[in-house]
Amino acid sequence: MTYKNILITTDNKVTTITIHRPSKLNALNMATIEELHQAFAQVSQDKQTQVIVLTGSGDKAFVAGADIAEFAGFSVQEGIQLAAHGQESLFNFIENLNLPVIAAINGFALGGGLELAMACHIRVASENAKMGLPEVSLGVIPGYGGTQRLPQLIGKGRALEMIMTASMVSAKEAHRTGLVNHVVAPTELLAFCNGMAQKIVPNSPVAIGMAIDAVNANFKEGENGFETEIKAFGKCFGTDDFKEGTTAFLEKRKAVFSGK
Structure with missing residues (x-):
C-alpha cells in the first residue's frame, strides 16, 4: 500500500x-x-x-x-x-x-x-x-x-x-x-x-504477545488480570517457543524462537 x-x-x-x-x-x-x-x-x-x-x-x-x-x-x-x-x-x-x-x-x-x-x-x-x-x-x-x-x-x-x-x-x-x-x-x-x-527481538514473540494481553487485562472492565495471566501462562506450555526456550536453557544454548 x-x-x-x-x-x-x-x-x-x-x-x-x-x-x-x-x-x-x-x-x-x-x-x-x-x-x-x-x-x-x-x-x-x-x-x-x-x-x-x-x-x-x-x-x-x-x-x-x-x-x-x-x-x-x-x-x-x-x-x-x-x-x-x-x-x-x-x-x-x-x-x-x-x-x-x-x-x-x-x-x-x-x-x-x-x-x-x-x-x-x-x-x-x-x-x-x-x-x-x-x-x-x-x-x-x-x-x-x-x-x-x-x-x-x-x-x-x-x-x-x-x-x-x-x-x-x-x-x-x-x-x-x-x-x-x-x-x-x-x-x-x-x-x-x-x-x-x-x-x-531475541525473546519469544508468542510469550511477549501473551504478556501484553495479560498486562492490558488489568485495565479492562469485566476482566480479571490474574485469571488472564493464569490462562496465558498455561497456553505457553503448548507452544513451540516454550519447547525451544526450555530445551535451549537445559542445553545451555541461546534459544531460537519461531514465534509459534
Whole structure:
C-alpha cells in the first residue's frame, strides 16, 4: 500500500513507522489516522517484524495534536463518531497489538499526539520533548483515550492537573511521574529505541504477545488480570517457543524462537 502521510522502514526485525506531515507538525487528521491503522495492521502480519518504533518526522514534533480545522464544525453526533472510530481503529488497536510498540517522542506530543504515545507499550522521549493534553483550552476534552490512559500512567491527581490546567510538561517531569520510560538526547532517540528493540527481538514473540494481553487485562472492565495471566501462562506450555526456550536453557544454548 502507498501512504501519503507516513513512512515505513524495516531493519533487523524492527519496523519504524514515521508520521510525515512536517508542514503540519505531524498533526493527526482523519486520513493519517486511517493510514496509521492500515500500516499497523499490515506490519503486524509481517513475519520479519518483531518490534515497531513509532515516531514523527523532523525534530520539532512527534505529533503536535489533532487537525482542529477538520472537526471545528462537527455536531454532537459527529464528535462521538470521531472519537469512537479513532479509538477503535488506531489507539485501542495499537494498545492491543501483540507486537511491542515503542513511541520515540521527538519534540511536541500534544493532545492526540500524547494520546497516541500513551497507546504505545513503551515511551522514550528526547530531552526537548514537551507533552500535554490542552483540549480544555479549546472547550473540549481528550477524546482518544487521554482521560483513561493518563491516570493509569501517572495517577488520578496528576492526570487531572495536567488535563484541567492544559499545561505542558517537560521530558524530565514526564520521566519523574512515569509518563515516559526514558529520556535521551535528541540525536540519540532513534538509536536508543532501536537498541531497546534489539533487546526484545531475541525473546519469544508468542510469550511477549501473551504478556501484553495479560498486562492490558488489568485495565479492562469485566476482566480479571490474574485469571488472564493464569490462562496465558498455561497456553505457553503448548507452544513451540516454550519447547525451544526450555530445551535451549537445559542445553545451555541461546534459544531460537519461531514465534509459534
